[in-house]
Amino acid sequence: MSPRPGRKTPPPPARLSYSQVVSIANVARFLRPADLAGAIAAVRSGAIPVSGGTDVMLHPPARPTELVDLTALPLNGIESYEGGLRIGATTTLTAMLEDPRVAAIGDGVVTGMLAEVGSPLLRNRATVGGHLARGRLSDVIPVLLALDATVTWHDGNDHTRPLAAFYRENRHRERIIVTAVTIPRPSPRSATVFRKFARTAFDLAILNCACRIDLRDGRTIAAARIVVGETPALGASLRDVEVHLFGRPLSNEVIAAGARMASAAVPARGDERASAGYRRSLAGVLVRRCLTEIAERIS
């Protein structure tokens, strides 16, 4: 309808510009170096390493920052070695989930856990190295901690340390590039169980728990890993419970006492999804369930 001559018409509503209707992350420049030396040089001068990019997209830098793409580097793929598996940092969670060698670890504990991480769409893009380096809410980290995984990173030199030490020393906050994670093959007299407590499989865990028990003489606990908590900070092993279990048989009484200790020892936090008290109760329940299933499996 054309305006009548001589009448003032209101100005048309301003059209939203492209940048107002889409969200563009604060990226000054996207670097795609062809080798690790080029990538670490950029990271040391403040660039953020990116592999699948899903987490960086969800938590973009506050100020315009350079990003370094790691997916062009030869960090992708799974290799067997005598003691276990070495998984390159840019290997997607889907590639791990579909690999029969990963499925063979700990009666499928890694594969079963991965099937409950995010959605297939997310797992097709998210990488194990990105997951470990960004260090957020995670089901992957507790399972890898329970299996005594080690992580390899590059800061100009290569370093390999237990994953537990990596987080304890806050290495993931340093200017590094995670290059691989290594999962040692568990001993034959060993079982590892993971339990996630969440509203749905796709949802983040309210709390999760990964336990590994190695037996000696078919009866006595020779090594125990009890990991409770869905963040790296909380994912530290519950040492008191591990010490309690060491040298004992995996009886109902020993399990019950371990579960009570876990409940008391877990550094639970409260947030909008659950209170700290609820998580403490849950920790005891999850440890009991994991250890009971392990006892059934290795008895």
Place this chain on the structure above:
Amino acid sequence: MKITLTVDGAPRETVIDPGESLMDVLRREGKTSVKNGCDRGDCGSCAVLVDGKAVNACLVFAAQIDGAEIRTVEGLAGPGGLHPLQFTALDAGAVQCGFCTPGMLMTALDLLAVNPDPTEAEVRRALAGSYCRCTGYVKPVAAILAAAAILRGDGDA
């Protein structure tokens, strides 16, 4: 920066901001079947195939996939007509408002490439990141199972 993508078989060069998502780039390029439902990887409405794997296009930096092959639902139909995933969705009544349909079909396309004979439970797991707010999933799941049977050549499925 400038990148080259092959989208539904057609190579195209486009200038992007280094912080842009693949979803925003594809929509700007006219591929508006790539729906922006949540822009945070929760809903799956923007799912496309990148080099054969279904991903949330909203969580992919376009800058990282220079040279990649992208498939959207707009390239799904062949010269002979609709793809089985498309006509089974219509036949089963799996399309109501249709907003989730493009992403759901591309997610199903990836599933059937990896697993041509999925169980109902496997289809449901594959759709864990694809939200439909209309039909409640029963009909989309039935449609995908019917399409799988047709693609396998199972008789009168």
